[in-house]
Amino acid sequence: RNTSLEGWKQDPIGKIGGVGLTTYQYLRMMGGVDTAMPDNIVKRVIEEILDKAEVKMPTNKDLEFIKTIDQIATISGYRPIEICWMTWLVQSEGDKIRMEKYRDTLDRI
Numbered sequence: 001r002n003t004s005l006e007g008w009k010q011d012p013i014g015k016i017g018g019v020g021l022t023t024y025q026y027l028r029m030m031g032g033v034d035t036a037m038p039d040n041i042v043k044r045v046i047e048e049i050l051d052k053a054e055v056k057m058p059t060n061k062d063l064e065f066i067k068t069i070d071q072i073a074t075i076s077g078y079r080p081i082e083i084c085w086m087t088w089l090v091q092s093e094g095d096k097i098r099m100e101k102y103r104d105t106l107d108r109i
Contacts, residue, residue: 008021021062029081034079034081036069036070037066046083057072
C-alpha cells in the first residue's frame with residue numbers, strides 16, 4: 001500500500017527477480033492501491049477502445065500506459081482499478097464474454 005509507481009524497480013518487491021511492472025502493479029492493486037496494470041489483455045482492450053474512439057493517447061510503454069489509464073479515469077469518472085478489471089470482464093472466453101460466463105458468481109460477490 002505504501003509503494004509508488006515511480007522508482008518501482010528500487011522498491012524491495014520490484015527488486016525481486018521475475019517481478020516486472022505488471023506483477024508489481026497487480027500486487028499494489030491487491031494491497032489496496034487504486035491503479036492499473038499494463039497486462040496484455042488490459043492493453044489490448046484499452047487500445048481497441050481508444051482506436052474506435054479515434055483518440056490518441058500513449059500506450060506503447062508500460063509506464064505511459066498506466067498514466068493513460070489514470071487520464072481515462074479522470075475523464076470518465078471511473079477509478080483506474082475499475083477500468084482495469086472491466087477490461088477483463090469484456091474479453092471473450094469461448095463463445096461469450098467473461099461477464100456473461102461469470103454473471104452468477106459476480107452477482108454473489
